[in-house]
Amino acid sequence: xxxxxxxxxxxxxxxxxxxxxxxxxxxxxxxxxxxxxxxxxxxxxxxxxxxxxxxxxxxxxxxxxxxxxxxxxxxxxxxxxxxxxxxxxxxxxxxxxxxxxxxxxxxxxxxxxxxxxxxxxxxxxxxxxxxxxxxxxxxxxxxxxxxxxxxxxxxxxxxxxxxxxxxxxxxxxxxxxxxxxxxxxxxxxxxxxxxxxxxxxxxxxxxxxxxxxxxxxxxxxxxxxxxxxxxxxxxxxxxxxxxxxxxxxxxxxxxxxxxxxxxxxxxxxxxxxxxxxxxxxxxxxxxxxxxxxxxxxxxxxxxxxxxxxxxxxxxxxxxxxxxxxxxxxxxxxxxxxxxxxx
Numbered sequence: 001x002x003x004x005x006x007x008x009x010x011x012x013x014x015x016x017x018x019x020x021x022x023x024x025x026x027x028x029x030x031x032x033x034x035x036x037x038x039x040x041x042x043x044x045x046x047x048x049x050x051x052x053x054x055x056x057x058x059x060x061x062x063x064x065x066x067x068x069x070x071x072x073x074x075x076x077x078x079x080x081x082x083x084x085x086x087x088x089x090x091x092x093x094x095x096x097x098x099x100x101x102x103x104x105x106x107x108x109x110x111x112x113x114x115x116x117x118x119x120x121x122x123x124x125x126x127x128x129x130x131x132x133x134x135x136x137x138x139x140x141x142x143x144x145x146x147x148x149x150x151x152x153x154x155x156x157x158x159x160x161x162x163x164x165x166x167x168x169x170x171x172x173x174x175x176x177x178x179x180x181x182x183x184x185x186x187x188x189x190x191x192x193x194x195x196x197x198x199x200x201x202x203x204x205x206x207x208x209x210x211x212x213x214x215x216x217x218x219x220x221x222x223x224x225x226x227x228x229x230x231x232x233x234x235x236x237x238x239x240x241x242x243x244x245x246x247x248x249x250x251x252x253x254x255x256x257x258x259x260x261x262x263x264x265x266x267x268x269x270x271x272x273x274x275x276x277x278x279x280x281x282x283x284x285x286x287x288x289x290x291x292x293x294x295x296x297x298x299x300x301x302x303x304x305x306x307x308x309x310x311x312x313x314x315x316x317x318x319x320x321x322x323x324x325x326x327x328x329x330x331x332x333x334x335x336x337x338x339x340x341x342x
Contacts (some may be wrong), residue, residue: 001188004153009338012047016085045284047074081120089147090121091334097219102339107146113170145171149209157191162208201275217308226259263295280328291319
């Protein structure tokens with residue numbers, strides 16, 4: 001069993017269309033515009049599967065996407081109830097078996113440690129599988145609570161995680177670090193886990209999802225969030241940088257580390273800070289999609305990420321409406337990796 005890296009070939013990207021029963025209700029039209037832009041870009045590279053809570057939501061989405069549908073864009077639909085739209089955290093992870101055939105892993109999801117209702121999101125993978133959305137690909141169930149945004153892999157058996165996200169008594173009471181490592185080996189084929197303990201963005205309610213802080217770009221390279229000394233996030237991000245500098249590849253060599261600046265603080269309506277980051281980028285076939293925030297650092301971050309992915313087109317999506325709910329582009333999406341059968 002092997003968990004492919006996100007930069008490997010994909011069959012499609014999964015999204016949950018926002019609807020009025022989610023926290024998006026007050027900003028539904030604005031977030032739908034973000035979805036239109038994101039889906040328009042992704043369908044230039046690969047198919048998209050849009051999960052809708054019911055047929056009424058599907059009709060609304062189809063109306064919004066009518067130009068794409070009229071052009072024959074590679075879109076397909078699925079129906080399943082959802083509490084929210086963070087597909088990265090409740091969607092299936094693709095693994096490849098010894099023959100290279102794709103299988104899907106369904107971890108438990110409990111609303112980031114019981115912070116939010118998640119009964120429908122926790123059942124999403126099973127419901128989509130039962131409905132035939134994933135064809136004949138097997139679904140492997142795990143009792144571990146693990147969101148997709150908490151896991152990042154080099155595709156060669158190494159997993160990068162934030163320790164507090166998985167060793168959380170509100171997520172996995174009674175699980176030890178060794179227990180989690182064994183389960184990740186069993187269902188993902190992971191050979192080693194790099195556990196970070198430092199790194200935090202003010203306003204983050206995921207307990208340190210790695211896809212907001214540090215990501216593999218290839219087996220030798222990690223990009224990470226960095227900020228100016230006066231920023232309140234600086235002590236935690238600097239401590240994370242120091243830990244990343246101590247990590248080693250399987251051959252004993254240090255990683256190539258690329259610092260990506262943070263945008264200037266973005267504040268919510270109540271005055272609290274939102275966890276905006278450029279690390280929440282999305283990889284699709286041949287392209288990199290970077291969230292932007294109408295900030296001068298947008299161009300700098302894109303330039304650094306383009307260096308990390310030199311063979312890809314770079315596209316951007318204004319993610320300011322997404323960050324109002326604490327997430328960004330990667331959080332909203334889940335890729336399905338291509339097996340040999342494709």
